[in-house]
Amino acid sequence: MADNYKTSLQQDNHPPFRADQVGSLLRPERLKKARTQKNSGEISAEQLRKIEDEEIIRIVNKQKEIGLQAVTDGDFRRAWWHFDFLEKLDGVEGSETGSGIQFQQKQTKSRSIKVTGKLGFSDHPMIEDFKFLHSIAGDHTAKMTIPSPSMLHFRGEIDPAAYQEQEMFFHDLALAYQKAIQAFYDAGCRYLQLDDTSWAYFCSEEEKEKMRARGMNPDELTGLYARTINEAIAERPSDMKITMHICRGNFRSTWISSGGYEPVAETLFDGLNIDGFFLEYDSERAGGFEPLRFVKRPDLQIVLGLITSKFGELEDKDEIKRRIEEASHYVDLNQLNLSPQCGFASTEEGNLLTEEQQWAKLEHVVNIARDIWK
Numbered sequence: 001m002a003d004n005y006k007t008s009l010q011q012d013n014h015p016p017f018r019a020d021q022v023g024s025l026l027r028p029e030r031l032k033k034a035r036t037q038k039n040s041g042e043i044s045a046e047q048l049r050k051i052e053d054e055e056i057i058r059i060v061n062k063q064k065e066i067g068l069q070a071v072t073d074g075d076f077r078r079a080w081w082h083f084d085f086l087e088k089l090d091g092v093e094g095s096e097t098g099s100g101i102q103f104q105q106k107q108t109k110s111r112s113i114k115v116t117g118k119l120g121f122s123d124h125p126m127i128e129d130f131k132f133l134h135s136i137a138g139d140h141t142a143k144m145t146i147p148s149p150s151m152l153h154f155r156g157e158i159d160p161a162a163y164q165e166q167e168m169f170f171h172d173l174a175l176a177y178q179k180a181i182q183a184f185y186d187a188g189c190r191y192l193q194l195d196d197t198s199w200a201y202f203c204s205e206e207e208k209e210k211m212r213a214r215g216m217n218p219d220e221l222t223g224l225y226a227r228t229i230n231e232a233i234a235e236r237p238s239d240m241k242i243t244m245h246i247c248r249g250n251f252r253s254t255w256i257s258s259g260g261y262e263p264v265a266e267t268l269f270d271g272l273n274i275d276g277f278f279l280e281y282d283s284e285r286a287g288g289f290e291p292l293r294f295v296k297r298p299d300l301q302i303v304l305g306l307i308t309s310k311f312g313e314l315e316d317k318d319e320i321k322r323r324i325e326e327a328s329h330y331v332d333l334n335q336l337n338l339s340p341q342c343g344f345a346s347t348e349e350g351n352l353l354t355e356e357q358q359w360a361k362l363e364h365v366v367n368i369a370r371d372i373w374k
Helices: 002-009 029-039 045-066 125-137 150-155 166-186 198-202 205-213 218-233 262-271 290-294 317-327 355-372
Strands: 090-095 112-120 141-147 156-158 191-196 241-246 276-280 301-307 336-340
Touching: 029 045, 045 125, 045 355, 112 150, 112 166, 125 141, 125 166, 150 156, 150 166, 150 191, 150 198, 150 218, 166 218, 198 205, 198 218, 198 262, 205 218, 218 262, 262 290, 301 317, 301 355, 317 336, 317 355, 336 355
Parallel strands: 112 156, 141 191, 191 241, 241 276, 276 301, 301 336
Antiparallel strands: 090 112
């Protein structure tokens, strides 16, 4: 069945694909138990990695089976979608805080990051993580996801002794990401996704007020973040596709920010030099499709996150098709794609649905996409 899907759903074998996914998957109980055992000293790091390898092989095979062309490792070696990558950059350290990140009626466990020295990229453990995924992907595309460079500034604390000048911080940040992108490319990566929650905050007046209260200028930051992202990806090889996922928060099936894309649409769709956007469109909190009018480039792909990863009930297939048709009034159908609005486990705790429901959601994406892009 999967082989029959492949011809109709891929676009000249270039990502993003008609039926795609954001990346993270629910951690199985076996893996959660192993991580707890490793933290308590009951098993070694090597034993944990062996279990991770086995579980990643299992879920990669499942992704292939249901018809996805892009396969991920589900973030199975991570606790967080962003901190695990960022704190392994040169000059960055993980740290504990008094409180976690506040979602609607829920809060994450305590964790943060701090920039303590000159930023750089060298000997990052996720290069080996990707190599393993690439080795088992076969004729499918191994997709790697990392946080956008914006997230280090947005979520991190910067020691003044490390950087007194903001311009130098963003300059070094972009260079570090250039090295990261080249390192992933050299490891075989041709499909890289930058995950970013900051742009969704810029869509919310409530969240922008909170930023101002923290001494941040949202209008200034949008320009700085856009410039830094473009500099970070400026040297990417021509056969490497880079997409960006704009996230409104995803923890235990809750969320953080609301607001349509209008405030940042022109900057994103007509200002960032990336190949595609994964956009959350699974609820009214994302607004309408009108901001897509700023998509000017005929090669820019838009992945509509119309299937929710927060709950297990399957969406009505005809309603999803109707919404894709509505979006095609602003962007050509050949530039549209379908996915869940986010991953299923942005943190290792995961959303409130079963693994069986997760696979049903992803297969639902594949089936709907096959109906539309025949």
